[in-house]
Amino acid sequence: MFRFLVIPLIICLVSCNNQNATTNKVENKNEKIVIAHRGASGYLPEHTMEAKAMAYAMDVDFIEQDLVLSNDNVPIVIHDIHLETVTDVAIKFPERKRTDGKYYVIDFTFDELKQLNVTERFDVTTNKAVYPNRFPINKSSFKLHSLQEEIELIQGLNKSTGKNIGIYPELKDPAFHLEEGKDISVIVLNILNEYGYTTKKDNCILQCFDANELKRIRKNLKSELFLVQLIEFKEDEQKLEEFSKYADGIGPWYKQIITGKDNDGNWQISNLVSEAHKFNLKVHAYTFRADQLDDFKTFDELLNVALYQANIDGVFTDFPDKVVSFVKKTN
Ligand code: CA
Numbered sequence: 001m002f003r004f005l006v007i008p009l010i011i012c013l014v015s016c017n018n019q020n021a022t023t024n025k026v027e028n029k030n031e032k033i034v035i036a037h038r039g040a041s042g043y044l045p046e047h048t049m050e051a052k053a054m055a056y057a058m059d060v061d062f063i064e065q066d067l068v069l070s071n072d073n074v075p076i077v078i079h080d081i082h083l084e085t086v087t088d089v090a091i092k093f094p095e096r097k098r099t100d101g102k103y104y105v106i107d108f109t110f111d112e113l114k115q116l117n118v119t120e121r122f123d124v125t126t127n128k129a130v131y132p133n134r135f136p137i138n139k140s141s142f143k144l145h146s147l148q149e150e151i152e153l154i155q156g157l158n159k160s161t162g163k164n165i166g167i168y169p170e171l172k173d174p175a176f177h178l179e180e181g182k183d184i185s186v187i188v189l190n191i192l193n194e195y196g197y198t199t200k201k202d203n204c205i206l207q208c209f210d211a212n213e214l215k216r217i218r219k220n221l222k223s224e225l226f227l228v229q230l231i232e233f234k235e236d237e238q239k240l241e242e243f244s245k246y247a248d249g250i251g252p253w254y255k256q257i258i259t260g261k262d263n264d265g266n267w268q269i270s271n272l273v274s275e276a277h278k279f280n281l282k283v284h285a286y287t288f289r290a291d292q293l294d295d296f297k298t299f300d301e302l303l304n305v306a307l308y309q310a311n312i313d314g315v316f317t318d319f320p321d322k323v324v325s326f327v328k329k330t331n
Contacts, residue, residue: 047144063150273311
């Protein structure tokens with residue numbers, strides 16, 4: 001009789017625990033995680049729902065959302081605080097640019113933003129695609145969307161597929177938002193809370209370049225989420241101890257880790273990853289692009305040096321399928 005009670009209980013414990021599987025993977029020393037940078041942005045226009053669904057189907061661990069507020073305080077999933085490099089705003093609302101010639105997300109309501117067509121990123125001066133071998137510019141039909149809509153897509157897919165893929169939101173330029181009278185951190189934390197993302201076990205990693213703001217999120221706003229301090233400058237590399245007081249990881253540019261080649265042709269690795277690990281900080285480096293290899297001969301060579309010679313813990317990539325398959329065959 002006892003057995004009939006215990007076995008279903010064990011099954012329930014194992015499956016209920018599945019909710020935490022990816023976060024455990026994040027905290028596990030040897031596991032490498034794959035983050036879809038702006039979705040599967042190497043194949044479809046960045047930050048569109050289509051790019052997110054494609055990334056989801058590639059079995060990544062996390063899908064990234066860059067966040068900028070609309071005029072009516074809706075967090076929009078978009079990389080820049082401006083609209084003109086990924087939408088047709090200059091055609092639809094030509095009179096709405098500011099004196100600097102730019103169109104700001106924050107000047108438009110969510111309803112107005114929904115009217116824009118999204119395209120592959122282009123250079124506004126030449127009208128040419130930034131990545132010429134990617135999805136063609138101004139083709140098909142793509143739209144902007146809110147953080148809530150994307151969470152519902154990912155949580156919906158988690159339900160229908162039985163997988164447990166996480167979200168990796170980034171607060172873009174909190175200081176700019178504050179100048180505009182908006183507190184993006186409070187608005188986003190409330191939404192994350194509403195959708196069940198409150199602790200490190202909830203499959204959400206929150207990232208920001210602004211160190212004061214990330215510290216405020218931990219200390220003043222009392223968030224218990226997994227926090228990643230994004231960095232881009234050499235001087236940030238001296239602040240690891242300070243970062244470790246409020247963050248769980250750092251997100252450096254990969255060239256802060258792989259710094260060049262020595263005279264014998266060996267890749268030179270900085271001590272940033274080993275130092276970060278001493279402070280118990282995970283290292284999720286950006287951005288790995290198969291169509292921007294710099295001095296690497298192949299994408300696999302770049303991944304191999306970053307993941308196994310430099311020992312980073314996670315990869316932001318525009319080509320999630322390639323990194324997932326590389327990690328599967330090597331980890
Ligand atoms: Ca980002």
